[in-house]
Amino acid sequence: xxxxxGSIGNFFEDFEVxxxxxxxxxxxxxxxxxxxxxxxxxxxxPRFCNAEGRVHPLIVFHTVIAQTVRDVxxxxxxxxxxxxxxxxxxVFHGDEITTGIRVVGLKENSNKxxxxxxxxxxxxxxxxxxxxxxxxxxxxxxxxxxxxxxxxEAAVVPRLPAxxxxxxxxxxxxPLPTTVQTGGRWFFEDYVVGERVFHHDGMTVNHSDHMSYTxxxxxxxxxxxxxxxxxxxxxxxxxxxxxxxxxxAFNGFENRSGIVAMNSGAHANPCYAGTTIYSFSEVxxxxxxxxxxxxxxxxxxxxxxxLDPAEEPDFSIRTEDGKRYDPRVLLxxxxxxxxxxxxx
Numbered sequence: 001x002x003x004x005x006g007s008i009g010n011f012f013e014d015f016e017v018x019x020x021x022x023x024x025x026x027x028x029x030x031x032x033x034x035x036x037x038x039x040x041x042x043x044x045x046p047r048f049c050n051a052e053g054r055v056h057p058l059i060v061f062h063t064v065i066a067q068t069v070r071d072v073x074x075x076x077x078x079x080x081x082x083x084x085x086x087x088x089x090x091v092f093h094g095d096e097i098t099t100g101i102r103v104v105g106l107k108e109n110s111n112k113x114x115x116x117x118x119x120x121x122x123x124x125x126x127x128x129x130x131x132x133x134x135x136x137x138x139x140x141x142x143x144x145x146x147x148x149x150x151x152x153e154a155a156v157v158p159r160l161p162a163x164x165x166x167x168x169x170x171x172x173x174x175p176l177p178t179t180v181q182t183g184g185r186w187f188f189e190d191y192v193v194g195e196r197v198f199h200h201d202g203m204t205v206n207h208s209d210h211m212s213y214t215x216x217x218x219x220x221x222x223x224x225x226x227x228x229x230x231x232x233x234x235x236x237x238x239x240x241x242x243x244x245x246x247x248x249a250f251n252g253f254e255n256r257s258g259i260v261a262m263n264s265g266a267h268a269n270p271c272y273a274g275t276t277i278y279s280f281s282e283v284x285x286x287x288x289x290x291x292x293x294x295x296x297x298x299x300x301x302x303x304x305x306x307l308d309p310a311e312e313p314d315f316s317i318r319t320e321d322g323k324r325y326d327p328r329v330l331l332x333x334x335x336x337x338x339x340x341x342x343x344x
Contacts, residue, residue, distance in 0.1 A: 009074025085134030184254025188295035303331030
């Protein structure tokens with residue numbers, strides 16, 4: 001295949017630990033992205049559809065990750081996970097987002113066909129303020145599987161935080177939502193560590209929705225669009241079931257103020273058009289914060305394929321041996337949410 005002037009993206013051999021770059025293309029976020037996000041996911045969180053013009057944190061996430069695709073994951077086999085993700089500052093309609101990356105880890109896989117790449121990622125607004133930062137790791141194809149790289153025998157694997165500490169969560173900004181706006185009746189004090197909250201509202205993925213949503217953020221990863229390269233079944237961008245499951249989670253967390261940090265995230269199994277996504281949440285931790293108006297809930301959001309977990313309340317996320325995800329699990333996301341306290 002002749003390459004000519006067109007880029008075919010980076011392969012594993014092209015990465016070097018310590019390399020830094022600023023990604024193309026800067027993106028101004030407007031009410032159009034908000035409207036499309038709502039139309040595609042049905043997210044009803046009031047803070048992100050009112051006159052304040054505050055951009056949904058997952059829109060910021062999709063924008064930032066998409067800006068890294070051409071540099072990091074155009075030749076990815078899989079997006080493997082995230083760590084230490086914090087939304088440092090709110091984004092409002094009219095803000096311009098630019099993303100920078102630094103390669104912090106490389107490990108060639110034993111099959112010599114792929115390698116894992118760890119990338120520190122920082123999204124900034126037009127004033128240079130950090131709005132989102134995290135590390136993600138991606139499995140990237142090698143250009144030449146016949147030649148091993150130095151990272152087969154001498155892998156560089158970064159130490160990543162197991163979770164974001166409560167002390168490192170961003171401060172709550174802006175007005176608290178009211179129950180008239182949210183329609184909710186549950187506050188921070190009402191959630192019990194260990195409980196499951198079932199969200200009930202399933203959504204079936206179709207080709208047009210998932211592809212349009214991925215293109216909205218200028219994510220050009222080939223596996224999401226090219227039927228010839230994917231045996232007729234393009235892979236749904238992992239951020240799509242994440243956004244759908246988070247939108248579904250409004251049912252049961254109506255007074256939420258928006259995700260502020262992600263401890264970890266796993267796209268446990270692939271998602272394709274025709275899949276129906278359901279979800280449930282588990283309350284992992286509950287902590288007061290320095291702001292008496294809100295408490296911090298550590299939640300585990302699980303997206304499930306073709307099964308309403310409310311019909312199987314003891315649904316196990318893992319297989320019996322505990323080593324693998326149940327094949328019906330699409331998403332396993334561990335994150336922090338700030339939730340208003342009763343009477344504040």
